[in-house]
Amino acid sequence: MSKTAAETQGPPCRGCAASVRVPQREVARILAAYLREHPQELADEATCAARLAACATCPDLVYGTTCRHCGCLVAVRARLKNAHCPDPRARAW
Numbered sequence: 001m002s003k004t005a006a007e008t009q010g011p012p013c014r015g016c017a018a019s020v021r022v023p024q025r026e027v028a029r030i031l032a033a034y035l036r037e038h039p040q041e042l043a044d045e046a047t048c049a050a051r052l053a054a055c056a057t058c059p060d061l062v063y064g065t066t067c068r069h070c071g072c073l074v075a076v077r078a079r080l081k082n083a084h085c086p087d088p089r090a091r092a093w
């Protein structure tokens with residue numbers, strides 16, 4: 001039996017899915033939900049701002065919100081004190 005086009009092509013590209021385009025207003029809600037499951041210290045405001053400034057000029061930032069390496073929303077990842085930039089070539093932070 002031959003496979004359907006959906007079976008041979010796999011899931012749709014995440015880049016085409018509305019769920020990867022997250023408005024800023026959702027970031028606080030997503031961060032709070034993440035912290036409920038993974039309690040941890042947050043980075044201070046200056047550290048977070050410096051991290052987001054690095055992300056803003058990074059060619060691996062997609063949709064203005066998401067890191068191509070880990071799929072994280074950088075506005076969430078940058079808030080986590082012990083997080084780091086996941087770029088395997090050179091960590092920006």
Ligand code: SF4
Nearest residue numbers: 055058067085087092
């Ligand atoms: S690779 Fe690093 S600097 Fe670039 S978007 Fe991801 S976390 Fe930000």
